[in-house]
Amino acid sequence: MKKQFLKISLLTIISFICFSLYANHHEKAYKFETIAEGLSFPWGIAFLSNDEILVTEKTGQLRIIQDGKLLEDPITGVPDSLFRGQGGLEGIVLHPNFANNKYLYLSFSETDADNKKTNTLRVVRGKLEGQSLTNVETIFRASPSRKTANHYGAKMVFLKDGTLLITSGDGFSYREEAQKLDNHFGKVIRVNDDGSIPADNPFVSTPGAKPEIWSYGHRNLQGIVINSDGSVVYEHEHGPRGGDELNIVQKGKNYGWPAITYGIDYSGALISPFKEKEGMEQPIKYWVPSIAPSGMTFYDGDLFPAWKGNLFISALVPGDVRRVSIEGGIAVDEETLFDTLGRIRNVVSAPDGSLVLATDSPKGKLIRVVPNN
């Protein structure tokens, strides 16, 4: 009896040591370096170079970090945004030819000029000249406006052909509109870099349809990226209670919200008893319970060779980053990383191959993830 007790104790101690060694080894694969702190709800991130970073603050400022220092004055010329609920100054993306034309694109929520009770998602582009944004022009304005200050989407990515994809959320209270083509709720939008409509958009000749629509049936899409050769567009969206989705976005496809969903409403009610239907796309991955996916990057850097070709998805709940491996259009594996930093608003790949995270807080940080050795 005594011998057996000793054996079990020894086995427990050995297991504990092995687990500790494994955990330590795992921690040592990367380390965190704080790039900047004191950011007011940092949201979108764009790299002018590895050491020159633009960051949008949801409260309305576009900030610049140069050589590890957050410049005190925000960039001037940025249009006013509506900081309320989930709204504010949000997405940022550089023109593929930024080095020559200096164009950057911003997405934000904005109160309607003729009705202070309604607001919408607007995308502008402007030229970054020194510390100023000039020649600001509207590229896209979601229509119709909404009364709610939720679910804007507001992420952007340039496709290989130079067109811009914009995610436009369902406005929370307008979810059924995501199934109609006469509005911008719950859609992926595709426009040319000047805001004009590409002739090969899927619904340009559909009567009554908004010609900017690229895909529909989405909820609140807060991540959209392309893979390294630009052939695949990945998008993730918040579900309600459960049902967050990772999708491969394709031209003209219907992603089902809210007719099919893996989530339920916040009240506990069913939104739909259906999870699939012919003609509606299935996610390549979904999460129940929700992780609140807030940003995504396709990792193609060299600093972490084992992670090449993986998607990194920041999660607000409980606060971590999910590394998702994709093979043949299927999510085959998921690993939870960086779960000690709290709510993470965004994750992006830096030019040097490191990952940069933005924490979601009124005193948010930008944190660089680099190899430990």
Next chain:
Amino acid sequence: MISRIIKIGFLFLTILLISFLVGAQTTLSNLIWLLSVDMPVTFTVLISSVYHDFVLMTLTSAPPPLPPLPFLPVIIAIGLVVSFGVTWIVLRWIKIQKKYAYGIAAATTLVFIVYLMPLLFFGVDMLAGARTPIGKISLIICGYLGGHFFGSRLSKGEV
């Protein structure tokens, strides 16, 4: 003492009845829309959805940052305690049948729930069935029916 326990029992039943009606209204509004987009809504789907919504809307806790209490019954209970309390006082001076008085009181509770909740949640209707004017009216009627049940039970038992 017994009459007080019976009253509390009726109040509890009223909360459950209103929760059920609100759940059923939510289910129907969702299913009607699903039918409109050619989803295969059958009688079995209807029954299972009504059951699911009643159970989960009664038991599901509120989303953060609200405290983790059953969302719907708790807000209905808070509203009813206040409105029924006011009604009890008003009935000392005004002669009106209890079933109508408590019906109006519970309907008023639902008016506050459907109109005040969006103010608390940045314009968001937490009850999906409350997003349209017809939905709001039907929810207020659900409240009236619950209050009517409570008032008529009080009248019947003379408690």
